[in-house]
Amino acid sequence: MKLRFTKMQGAGNDFVVLDATRAPLDLSPGQYRHLADRRFGIGADQILIVGPSPAPGVDFSYRIVNADGGEVEQCGNGARCFAKFVHERGLTDKRAIRVQTLSGVIEPSLQDDGRVTVDMGEPVFEPGRVPFDAQGLVPRPVGDHVQWPLELDGTTVYVAVASMGNPHAVQRVDDVDTAPVAQQGPMIESHPRFPRRVNAGFMQVVARGHIRLRVHERGAGETLACGTGACAAVACGIRLGWLDARVDVDTRGGRLTIEWAGPGHTVRMTGPAVTVFEGEIEL
Numbered sequence: 001m002k003l004r005f006t007k008m009q010g011a012g013n014d015f016v017v018l019d020a021t022r023a024p025l026d027l028s029p030g031q032y033r034h035l036a037d038r039r040f041g042i043g044a045d046q047i048l049i050v051g052p053s054p055a056p057g058v059d060f061s062y063r064i065v066n067a068d069g070g071e072v073e074q075c076g077n078g079a080r081c082f083a084k085f086v087h088e089r090g091l092t093d094k095r096a097i098r099v100q101t102l103s104g105v106i107e108p109s110l111q112d113d114g115r116v117t118v119d120m121g122e123p124v125f126e127p128g129r130v131p132f133d134a135q136g137l138v139p140r141p142v143g144d145h146v147q148w149p150l151e152l153d154g155t156t157v158y159v160a161v162a163s164m165g166n167p168h169a170v171q172r173v174d175d176v177d178t179a180p181v182a183q184q185g186p187m188i189e190s191h192p193r194f195p196r197r198v199n200a201g202f203m204q205v206v207a208r209g210h211i212r213l214r215v216h217e218r219g220a221g222e223t224l225a226c227g228t229g230a231c232a233a234v235a236c237g238i239r240l241g242w243l244d245a246r247v248d249v250d251t252r253g254g255r256l257t258i259e260w261a262g263p264g265h266t267v268r269m270t271g272p273a274v275t276v277f278e279g280e281i282e283l
């Protein structure tokens with residue numbers, strides 16, 4: 001079978017985007033892994049499958065599959081690329097689009113400067129809904145939030161947990177350049193306290209409106225940027241009392257701007273979304 005694809009990136013988090021708006025597309029986990037493979041396939045952190053409207057009042061659906069072949073609930077950088085994709089292909093002329101994901105409807109809108117803003121919904125902090133098993137742990141209160149102790153091979157790290165539809169554990173570090181992302185990321189991702197595994201964020205607070213962030217992503221390893229990771233880090237940082245309501249997030253692949261007015265409000269993320277090339281691959 002020949003499959004047409006579009007390669008896109010948002011702040012260096014890269015995607016193979018597939019159009020399933022006219023005919024359903026259901027590949028196996030092995031086929032998704034092949035598409036994501038940087039040596040034998042196309043190469044991507046995630047595969048995005050754009051589908052037709054699933055319900056009145058919603059314009060499209062889109063599914064997200066990690067490079068390891070597992071389907072997941074949400075992807076922030078992917079949401080921006082999705083919006084650019086449906087526009088560039090002439091699938092809609094709306095600039096504000098409602099799209100169904102596994103974890104609910106989100107709303108990307110195209111900006112005049114070429115960036116995309118996405119209303120990512122409300123962050124969730126209750127451990128059980130992240131999901132995080134906090135049974136028997138003593139939390140450390142900070143600001144209006146808590147950090148939880150996580151044992152990693154004899155070391156204890158303190159993380160704040162949040163869901164942006166997908167699970168995140170965020171720790172504060174002095175300097176992201178020397179943070180132990182490669183060592184601790186995989187251990188946190190698969191820590192038994194996270195029953196659905198987790199995305200592990202390492203956040204350096206530069207100022208109240210500026211952080212630097214690296215994320216070891218569940219199912220993909222460290223990526224150049226993680227949109228939901230940026231939303232989760234900023235929402236946690238605000239509740240922990242370290243950040244203001246609008247924060248520039250510098251990732252290794254570019255800048256995202258995150259805005260959150262606090263509990264009861266949704267998180268808004270603004271950043272780039274770029275088409276790199278199109279092609280066809282034999283599966």
Ligand SMILES: N[C@@H](CCC[C@H](N)C(=O)O)C(=O)O
Nearest residue numbers: 075076077166218226227228
């Ligand atoms: N790169 C993404 C997140 C993709 C999914 C994540 N790896 C997970 O498993 O939850 C983003 O930009 O948010």
